[in-house]
Amino acid sequence: MLPDSCPPKGRLLPLKTRDELRAALETIDVYAVEVPARFADKVLNIFRTTYPDLFTNNFQHIRRVAKFSFLPPHIQSNFSSLPDLWEEVEGLSDEIVDEDAEQKEKKRVELRYVITTSTSSLPTRDLLQLLATNPPFTGLRIQPQVFTVPIPALAPTSAEQAEQWSREYWPVSYRNTNPYGPHPALVGRNTAEIEDAAPIWLHLAEEVGEQVRAAGYGESVGCVITDGSGKPEELIAVAGDCRWRSPNGEPMPKEASGNVMAHCVQRAIAMVAKKRLRASGKDPETETLAHIYSDSPVTAMEETAYSVDNTPPNGYLCVDLDIYVSHEPCIMCSMAILHSRFRRCIIRRRMPLTGGLTAETPETQAKGDIYGGSRPAGLGCGMFWRPSELNWKFLAWELDTGVEKEVGIEDTLHA
């Protein structure tokens, strides 16, 4: 199948990290106490002084004092709020005893819901007792109302997520930070840097994939390596898949997985290495069995990129380089990108059954896509950003064109 005749239009979506997605799944049950607005801070203070150890910073992303009207509808309906009862109680106080009905209406009791602590950290009866022996409940016949609500355990990583959580759980605030992935400002800067050219590079990647497929060398999968660190951006390497290319350079029968080491990402990385050898005055053709990896150009497009001397002689692996891939690379190729220290990776399409970059799993997507849009569940490897486990990390995006185009290859294929 032919790729689009012109570069795809769409926007770049940063891939979510594993930790982000997992953080989004965790909720914690907390106590919400109903009090008139003017007592909200007092109740919180009493709690803080009584249980200083329980007053942690874990709820910084949560509005600890929330208005009834700001709560999600399903929470509102669960709260058997007692405005009338409070009205009565408040009405007995000296302040409003002489006021007429109209003024009294204006002074209608505003209720607040105060988050105290997690249900696992304190028995309900202890909390009830503390409330009953302190204002506003002291000496009142009104019983403290304590509700259990689930809240997101960790801070949101985007404004959209904060909005969604505020609708689903409890009013949540978003600070422009992301403890579970690259900082939003960094992502924003990099997105702006690459968004104009990305569709063009991806288009080129698709084209070379189509060329190797037509030649019988491989699947319709391709990639492009660029140096985006300077202006103008340099095209460093172009490579298509060569898994069906035999050691003597001919198309071979399509059996099993073919020559796995000739996936386009592997080939492109090898071409960068050879260009570096050439730039440093060494012979790039010393590997006697290099042809097994198909690490020399097999199409005119590949040859054009390969023949230009534009790699700095002191460069190291693929540091500072970007890689654009027509399909989400398999785990082998994802790790090759890590080993090669790439700076950024942009994919055109996901490969949910074999891809190594994306982090969504059936579990993380069970409640629907928490970020909106429609990101399918995959293997959940999220290899681009696992800094505590793997030796390198890089920024990654997918191109969202809004329309699901036919993939053009088997979904069980390793790209």
Added chain:
Amino acid sequence: MALPRHVVDPNGHVLNEEERTYHESFMREAIGMAELALQTDETPVGCVFVKDGEIIGRGMNATNRTLNGTRHAEFIALAEILSKHPISILQETDLYVTVEPCVMCASALRQYHIRAVYFGCWNDRFGGTGGVLTIHSDPSVDKPYPVYGGIFREEAILLLRKFYVQENEKAPEPKQKKTRELKTEILPLEMVNPDQKAKKLKGAKKENVPVTTTVFAAKETVTVSTVTSTLKEIVAVDTTISTAKIFQQEKPNDQNPGGSTVSVALESS
């Protein structure tokens, strides 16, 4: 180093001398390749691929020479094999490698449908068969393969230490030199709850794993200082090497309905 070793079958039967010697003889060949790598200033990781008792491919790390961070020992040996044999031969072939295959190689081996993997020491930095990830057994479109670790583990670690000392000696900064002394003592293995290790390394429990490799491992940090040279970045392993002893078990599952269990326990004392 002569150590008492027990290779045990599913019923706890200790395998005979001959069977044990079989695996060790190929690992010795892999160590020979790693030694060759060391002599040429490459990270000392070596491997051999074996079919029907014959070595059909040999490899050693070549990332420095090629300026290509993916030229691991396994890839070098695979190229040799594919230059002479059809790809399908790998389905009947076992790999012996001195250091646990990295995530990349572990995935490549699975896509090539390798029969089994035997390795020396663990790779805590980017091991793909238990050290960090479990690519050999995770849910995938390809058939899982069994792995056995800990064969000549001490020798594999010692080679890596020698490499770091050697690289340090070349490092220009004199302050690096005080830590370059070669440590030859290797800590004995310790039993660790495999679940704890799995959690620590992966941060999450694994589900639907068709082949379970149970790892009894002790983490050992090699204290030889880090190498200042940027070349160090290319290497396939870090100075932190986890030492390991493995029980390998296959549980019944969709892809392996009958289930079978093979255990390999290598003990040092």
